[in-house]
Amino acid sequence: MTTYRSFVDALEALSVTGVERQYTQGPPLGASGVTDCPAQYVRYPSASEAVTTFGAHGGWPTLRAELVILIEPVGQKDAYNNFDDTVDMMDNLTSALQGASCICKSKMWWAMRQAIDTVAGQQYWAVVATVECAG
Numbered sequence: 027m028t029t030y031r032s033f034v035d036a037l038e039a040l041s042v043t044g045v046e047r048q049y050t051q052g053p054p055l056g057a058s059g060v061t062d063c064p065a066q067y068v069r070y071p072s073a074s075e076a077v078t079t080f081g082a083h084g085g086w087p088t089l090r091a092e093l094v095i096l097i098e099p100v101g102q103k104d105a106y107n108n109f110d111d112t113v114d115m116m117d118n119l120t121s122a123l124q125g126a127s128c129i130c131k132s133k134m135w136w137a138m139r140q141a142i143d144t145v146a147g148q149q150y151w152a153v154v155a156t157v158e159c160a161g
Contacts, residue, residue, distance in 0.1 A: 028130045028161050030071060033089045036129040037068045037157060043118040045095060053094070053145050063150070064115060066095045086132060086161040093157055094143055095119060096150040108151040112140045115153045123157065131161030 038050045047062035071091040095115055098108050116138055123136055136157045143152035
């Protein structure tokens with residue numbers, strides 16, 4: 027079975043084309059620390075699991091976490107370029123996730139969106155993917 031630690035570590039280590047910096051142990055502590063954009067981090071790990079008993083079937087847990095990629099601080103460049111850069115990063119992240127084989131033991135799926143993400147009071151254009159897997 028995939029542990030919570032190995033799931034989060036694998037997402038943190040996911041190599042996404044164009045990402046300059048990978049943060050571990052959650053988001054950067056301050057906006058001044060986000061100097062190498064695009065930058066990625068994992069947040070909000072969670073899971074659900076049913077216990078295996080004689081009267082009920084359990085199974086592998088469903089692990090989930092958000093993988094966030096900060097593209098550019100809001101107000102830098104223009105909105106059109108930031109929009110396009112975000113859409114391009116969505117393609118890059120999709121390719122990385124499709125090629126990932128070490129994140130979990132079984133099925134993996136994700137939902138992705140463009141967002142404005144706030145780190146230490148600074149807003150960033152971002153891609154936010156909720157990644158889920160079984161096992």
